[in-house]
Amino acid sequence: MLTALIVFALFAAPAYANLATPEMPDSTNADAMGNIYRAALGACIAIFVLVGGWLLYTAVRFRTRSGAGPIDPPPQTHGSTRLEIGWTVVPILILAGLAGYTFDQLGAAENISTSRNALHIAVTAQQFTFSYTYPNGKPPSNPSILVVPVNTPIDISIVSKDVNHDWWVPSLAPKIDAIPGQVNQTGFTATHAGTFHGQCAEFCGAGHATMTITVHVVNRPAFQSYMASLK
Amino acid sequence: MVTETYPTQAPAAPATRSDGLWSWISTVDHKRIGIMYLILTFFFFLVGGVFALVLRLQLSGPSKTLVSPEIYDQIMTMHGTTMIFLFVVPVMAGFGNYLVPLQIGARDMAFPRLNALSFWLLLFGGMVMYSSFLWTGAADAGWTSYPPLSVQSPGHGQDLWIVGLHILGISSFVGALNFICTIHNMRAPGMRMSRLPLFTWTIDMYAFMIVAAGPVLAGALTMLLLDRNYGTHFYNPDHNGNVLLYQHLFWFYSHPVVYVMALPGFGMISEILPVFSRKPLFGYRALVYSTVAIAFLGFLVWGHHMFAVGFSEPVQIWFMLASMSIAVPTGVKIFNWIGTMWMGQLRFEPPMLFAVGFIGLFLIGGLSGIMLAIYPIDQQVTDTYFVVAHFHYVLGTVPVFAVMAGLHYWFPKITGKMLDRRLALQSFWVIFIGFNMTFFPMHGMGLSGMPRRIATYTNSSWTIYNQIATLGSIVLAVGVLMVMWNVLSSLRSSRTAPADPWGGYSLEWYTSSPPPAHNFDDLPPIRSERPVYDLRRERALAREGAAS
Amino acid sequence: MIDKPTATRNLKLALVLSILGVLIFAATMIVGVIVSHG
Numbered sequence: 001m002l003t004a005l006i007v008f009a010l011f012a013a014p015a016y017a018n019l020a021t022p023e024m025p026d027s028t029n030a031d032a033m034g035n036i037y038r039a040a041l042g043a044c045i046a047i048f049v050l051v052g053g054w055l056l057y058t059a060v061r062f063r064t065r066s067g068a069g070p071i072d073p074p075p076q077t078h079g080s081t082r083l084e085i086g087w088t089v090v091p092i093l094i095l096a097g098l099a100g101y102t103f104d105q106l107g108a109a110e111n112i113s114t115s116r117n118a119l120h121i122a123v124t125a126q127q128f129t130f131s132y133t134y135p136n137g138k139p140p141s142n143p144s145i146l147v148v149p150v151n152t153p154i155d156i157s158i159v160s161k162d163v164n165h166d167w168w169v170p171s172l173a174p175k176i177d178a179i180p181g182q183v184n185q186t187g188f189t190a191t192h193a194g195t196f197h198g199q200c201a202e203f204c205g206a207g208h209a210t211m212t213i214t215v216h217v218v219n220r221p222a223f224q225s226y227m228a229s230l231k
Numbered sequence: 232m233v234t235e236t237y238p239t240q241a242p243a244a245p246a247t248r249s250d251g252l253w254s255w256i257s258t259v260d261h262k263r264i265g266i267m268y269l270i271l272t273f274f275f276f277l278v279g280g281v282f283a284l285v286l287r288l289q290l291s292g293p294s295k296t297l298v299s300p301e302i303y304d305q306i307m308t309m310h311g312t313t314m315i316f317l318f319v320v321p322v323m324a325g326f327g328n329y330l331v332p333l334q335i336g337a338r339d340m341a342f343p344r345l346n347a348l349s350f351w352l353l354l355f356g357g358m359v360m361y362s363s364f365l366w367t368g369a370a371d372a373g374w375t376s377y378p379p380l381s382v383q384s385p386g387h388g389q390d391l392w393i394v395g396l397h398i399l400g401i402s403s404f405v406g407a408l409n410f411i412c413t414i415h416n417m418r419a420p421g422m423r424m425s426r427l428p429l430f431t432w433t434i435d436m437y438a439f440m441i442v443a444a445g446p447v448l449a450g451a452l453t454m455l456l457l458d459r460n461y462g463t464h465f466y467n468p469d470h471n472g473n474v475l476l477y478q479h480l481f482w483f484y485s486h487p488v489v490y491v492m493a494l495p496g497f498g499m500i501s502e503i504l505p506v507f508s509r510k511p512l513f514g515y516r517a518l519v520y521s522t523v524a525i526a527f528l529g530f531l532v533w534g535h536h537m538f539a540v541g542f543s544e545p546v547q548i549w550f551m552l553a554s555m556s557i558a559v560p561t562g563v564k565i566f567n568w569i570g571t572m573w574m575g576q577l578r579f580e581p582p583m584l585f586a587v588g589f590i591g592l593f594l595i596g597g598l599s600g601i602m603l604a605i606y607p608i609d610q611q612v613t614d615t616y617f618v619v620a621h622f623h624y625v626l627g628t629v630p631v632f633a634v635m636a637g638l639h640y641w642f643p644k645i646t647g648k649m650l651d652r653r654l655a656l657q658s659f660w661v662i663f664i665g666f667n668m669t670f671f672p673m674h675g676m677g678l679s680g681m682p683r684r685i686a687t688y689t690n691s692s693w694t695i696y697n698q699i700a701t702l703g704s705i706v707l708a709v710g711v712l713m714v715m716w717n718v719l720s721s722l723r724s725s726r727t728a729p730a731d732p733w734g735g736y737s738l739e740w741y742t743s744s745p746p747p748a749h750n751f752d753d754l755p756p757i758r759s760e761r762p763v764y765d766l767r768r769e770r771a772l773a774r775e776g777a778a779s
Numbered sequence: 780m781i782d783k784p785t786a787t788r789n790l791k792l793a794l795v796l797s798i799l800g801v802l803i804f805a806a807t808m809i810v811g812v813i814v815s816h817g
Contacts, residue, residue, distance in 0.1 A: 036607050044598040052591055055569050059587050062508075063577040074575050079514040079567075087566045088559060095555050095601070102551075102605055109607050163380040164474065166539060166614060170680040174610030177539045179475060180379055181468025184541040197690075201614040201682040202539070203373050205380055206300040209685035341781075341789040408796050412789040417781075446800045450807025465815045472815040480807060 027172055027188040032108035039101050043094060118153040118187070121146065125158060125165035125178035125200070128207030138230040147216045148190065149223035155187045163205065169198030169213055177202055190217040259343035260748060261328050264350050266645065268325025271354060272318050273715075276630065279313035280711065282306045284704055287669075291701035293689050303686035304371040305388065309360075311374030312392065316399050317357050319630050320488065323495040324349070324406050326637055327434040329645060331410060333739035333746060334428045336419025336754050341412035345405055352402035360395030363388040373684060375485075378466035378477050382458045393456045397449060404445050407438035414438075419738075421757030428737040428760065429512065432519055433498030436526040440491045443530070444484040451480035475540060482533035489626055490529040494522060496633030497564060500586045503640050504568055506733050507583035508575030514567035515760055521560035521567075528557050538609045547606045554604035561597055565590060580733070581655035585636035588663055589628055596624025599674065614684075617677025623670045631666055631707075635659075635714065642718070643728030647744045651724070654717045662710030668703025672696040736761035 064071075122133040132146045133139055140147055148154050158167055160178035168175035173188040190196075200211035218226065255263060285306050289297045298306065328346065332339055340346045363369040367386030370376065381389055414427070414435045427435075454465040455477065464470035466477050505512045512518065534542065534550035542550075568590055577583065599621040603609050612618065642650050676696045681688065731740040740763045742751050755766040781789070 033607055033611070036605060037602075037611070040602045040605055040608060044602060048594060048598055051565065051569075051594055055572075055587070055591055055594075058569055058572045059577065059579075062572060062575050063579060071576070073509045076511055077513060077574070078511050079517065079570075083566075083570065084514060084517045084563070088563055091559050091562045095558060098601075098605070099552060099555060102607065106607065163383065164377055168614075168682070170611070174607070175539050175614065176610075177541065179540060181472075181474055182541065198680070199682060199685075203304075203377075203380070203684040206304060206686075209300065209687050342793070404800055408793045411796060412792050415792065416785055416788045442796050442800055443803065446804035447807045449804050450811060453808065454811045465811050467815075476811060476814050480811070 027190055029109050029188070030191075032105040033174075036102050036105050036109065040098060043098055047094075118155040119148065120155045120157070121148070123156055123158040123167055123178070124161060125167065126161040127163065127205050128200075128211040130165075130167060130200075130211070130213055134227065134230065136227070136230065141226075141230060144212075145214045145216055147218060147223065147226055149220045150190050150193050150217050152220070152223075153187060153189045156185065158184050158186070164202045165200050165204050165211070166202035167198070167213065168201040169196050169215055171196045172198075172215060175201045193217045193219055259339075259347045261332050261340045261343065261346060262645075262746065262748075262750075264346050265325050265327075265329030267350055268321055268328055268353070271350075271357075272322040272325055275313050275317035275357065276322075277711075277715075279310050279318055280708060282310035282313065284708060286310060287697075287701040287704040289686065290688070290697050292694055292697065293691055294687055296687075298686075300686040301368075301371065304373075304684075305364075305369040307684055307686075308370050308373050308376075308392075312360070312370070312396075314630075315374060315488070315492070316396060317353075317360075319492045319626070319634075320403060321353050321399075322630065322634060323434070323437060323492065324403070324410075326430075326499070326634075326641070327410060327437070327495065328406075330641065330739060331413055331431050331434055332417070333742070333750055334431045334737050335414065335417060335422050336738050336751065336757065337413065337417040338750050340409050341417055342409050346409055349402045349406040349409065352398055352405070356395045356398030356402060358395075359391055359398060363391040366391070375481060376455065377481075378455060378458065378474060381455060382466060390456065390459060393452045393459075396452055400445050400449050400452075403441050407441040407445070410434050410438040411442070419754055419757060421762075422738075425516075426757060426760045426762075428498075429501035429515070429518060429522075430495065430498035430737075433494040433501075433522055436494050436522050437491050440487045440494075440526055440529070444487040444491075447480055448484035451477055451484070454480075475537075478537055478540065479533070482536045483530070486533040486536065487526075487529045489622075490525055492626060493629050494525065496589070496629035496637075497522070499633050499637035499640070500568060500589055501564075502737065503582045503586045503636050504571045506640075506735050507578045507580060507586075508572050509578075509734070510571060510575045511736075511761060511764075512567070513570035513573070514563075517563055518567050521563040524560040525557060528553065528560070532557065535604060535606075535609070538606045539613055551604055551606045555601060558597060558601050558604075565594060565597075580639075581650065581652065581659060582636045582640035582733075584656060584659045585632050585639060588659065589632035589636060592624055592628045592632060592666070596621055596626075596628065600625060612677050614682055615677035616673040616681050616683060619683055620670050620673035620677065623673070627666070627670065631662060631711075635662070638714070638718075640733065641739075642721070643732045644739055644744050644746070646722060647728050648721050648724060649726040649728045649732060650717050650721045651726075654713060658710050658713035658717060661713060662707060665703050665705070665707030665710050669700050669707055670703070672699045672703075676700075731763065734764075734767070736764040738762055741766070 120135050124131045124133070129144065131139060131143055156167070156173070156176075158176060158178045160180045162180065164180070165178040166175050167178060167186070172190060173186050176184050176186040178184065194217055196215045196217065198213035198215070200208055200213075204211065255267065258264060285298065286303070289295050289303060328340065360369075366388075368388045370381075370384070370388040370392035372381035372384050372389060376389070376392070414431060418427075454463070457463040458466050458472075464472040466472050466474055468474055501512055501518055532550055532554045534546060535554045538547060538550070599617070603612065603618065603621055639650055639655055642648070673696070676693055679693060679696070681690070681693045728744040730743050732744070733740070738754065738757075739746070741755055755762050759765055
């Protein structure tokens with residue numbers, strides 16, 4: 001039993017370090033997303049400790065030594081309506097609380113920007129590359145690197161030419177599928193300049209693992225001159 | 232250990248039945264069919280497990296070339312397909328076949344010949360699917376087989392996959408009919424539904440869910456087959472078709488199927504905990520209601536597998552709330568199980584160890600499920616290894632812990648031999664450590680951005696998680712082999728099992744180990760959900776009365 | 780052998796469930812046709 005606990009703690013520990021949070025978008029909706037995630041993680045860890053702890057305590061406290069002679073059986077309790085009500089209502093309340101908090105943060109977490117100065121990028125997914133088109137109809141100078149300005153709402157529409165794909169840059173935006181026959185929307189506002197990586201997140205065939213994404217977020221003047229250079 | 236034998240039972244010596252190969256091939260005895268199911272499904276478990284080891288070896292480090300992406304995709308597809316359709320779903324039918332007639336005091340299933348057909352269709356369907364490896368290659372679009380990829384996939388692998396799955400669907404549907412008729416029409420006098428052992432209750436729900444959901448999958452697969460081979464355009468958007476139609480239909484079946492797989496596992500746990508706690512099941516009614524609630528709610532949540540496809544917000548919210556709500560009846564189950572143990576006299580025989588291990592690990596999976604139900608979180612971690620972690624903790628624990636618990640519990644009844652107790656306890660710990668080493672790091676993998684179904688990766692920050700998982704999978708494999716060795720060597724051992732080695736409660740423990748062909752010479756009175764316990768108690772009281 | 784009334788009940792229930800299965804399959808196909816060709 002003790003070994004089990006140690007073994008378990010060993011595996012639990014890294015998860016409960018900062019590795020327990022997902023790659024969060026470096027973007028304006030990141031805080032809200034992070035809040036929802038941390039609330040859920042906190043609730044789940046608390047429940048695990050309480051219920052798992054109760055299970056472990058029960059297993060240890062009430063075990064009998066094998067080989068102990070015949071003894072009277074324990075009280076043959078069949079159940080308790082009060083407990084049933086209790087452990088139905090309390091979880092409902094916890095879940096309602098989590099859901100309520102999620103709704104509260106949902107507005108800020110929504111990533112579809114309708115701002116008038118949003119920069120619209122059209123993404124096309126196909127086996128096995130993503131291609132991009134700026135509002136002026138031009139692709140990036142390096143077709144596999146999307147360049148966008150920092151602190152600007154980016155509005156992404158995505159289509160597929162063949163099978164299902166998914167555009168996912170963990171540090172910038174939640175994932176969105178590219179489904180043939182429809183146009184999907186996502187968006188983000190990057191808060192830091194830098195280079196961000198991602199890859200296709202919907203199985204699309206033998207080249208799925210190689211379908212990578214690179215986004216350069218640059219400051220606005222740099223972006224202006226970049227756009228001017230696109231011929 | 233209760234060694235009392237019931238004097239009215241025939242001894243375990245075989246009567247006039249033959250044991251030759253033909254007698255097994257032509258059998259319609261539910262016990263023999265059950266055994267054949269268990270052997271076949273366990274074989275597929277090993278095959279699926281070998282596939283998993285290949286995947287894990289390929290992913291143990293970045294940029295490995297153990298297998299090409301094309302082969303990887305076939306193995307990835309067939310790992311999931313085999314584990315779900317050729318192992319976990321039918322293994323429950325195997326245990327159900329063996330136990331349900333015994334637990335309800337019947338002589339056999341309602342339709343013994345149909346029962347045999349179900350088994351042979353399982354074998355046939357599996358063979359059809361696997362023949363693809365010998366031809367143009369197996370299906371390679373994932374066990375979910377989404378179009379357009381699965382429509383475009385060249386060769387015949389996908390077609391054999393679809394046809395094989397249709398055959399398995401018929402096997403499963405016909406088996407479900409059998410279970411429902413048996414449970415509802417063939418119970419012994421006194422065996423009211425309110426006295427049914429939990430395992431049989433869960434098989435009843437298993438069967439109803441298969442009847443309701445199976446035909447939807449059949450429809451989705453038929454349209455896929457037609458699109459692939461007969462020029463239809465159900466899923467082709469260039470000709471008015473709809474790609475998402477498949478996903479909706481597929482998940483409308485496949486979400487309930489996870490409860491199809493899990494509920495009988497829960498049933499096994501619900502039988503084992505009381506016996507090894509020397510108490511009745513705590514909250515029998517609540518456990519039945521929560522089983523039914525899970526089965527029903529399971530049909531309302533399929534969209535949580537599709538949170539990234541671009542649903543409108545009201546739809547996302549519906550699926551989020553409905554999915555979160557399943558945690559309530561599931562929690563009720565867990566609490567009642569611990570309540571069964573509470574203030575009991577716990578004997579940690581192998582079945583009990585596996586059962587308690589199951590509860591703890593399933594709890595982890597259930598909690599990660601709540602996180603996934605919250606769609607803003609899901610949009611970060613869906614299609615990553617976080618989901619792979621989640622479903623192995625809820626679904627992988629069912630065969631690896633719950634079914635293992637059931638195997639160790641009912642092995643004496645089925646074979647008339649006892650498993651080696653020490654080896655069983657050791658294999659539990661090896662399996663427990665291996666399982667967690669394999670799947671817990673996958674939470675971290677997903678949170679670090681590692682998507683699913685990639686044949687390789689270059690991001691070296693994922694390597695350490697993958698190395699631990701690969702090592703864990705080898706440890707897990709060793710544990711499974713230990714159980715297998717225990718089974719095989721115990722069959723040849725001299726440790727014969729009495730009718731009731733554990734002090735069981737339900738009717739299967741009344742008859743000999745193994746039971747005679749006709750199951751029962753007679754039955755005890757059935758006045759509660761614990762007829763054998765009641766009989767034992769009556770006799771103990773009578774003895775005390777006579778002694779005083 | 781099972782007594783006649785039970786056998787009849789079994790057959791009836793099995794028939795009802797089978798018809799249900801076929802209807803659900805047909806409904807799925809109809810939904811498919813409507814969505815993709817309607």
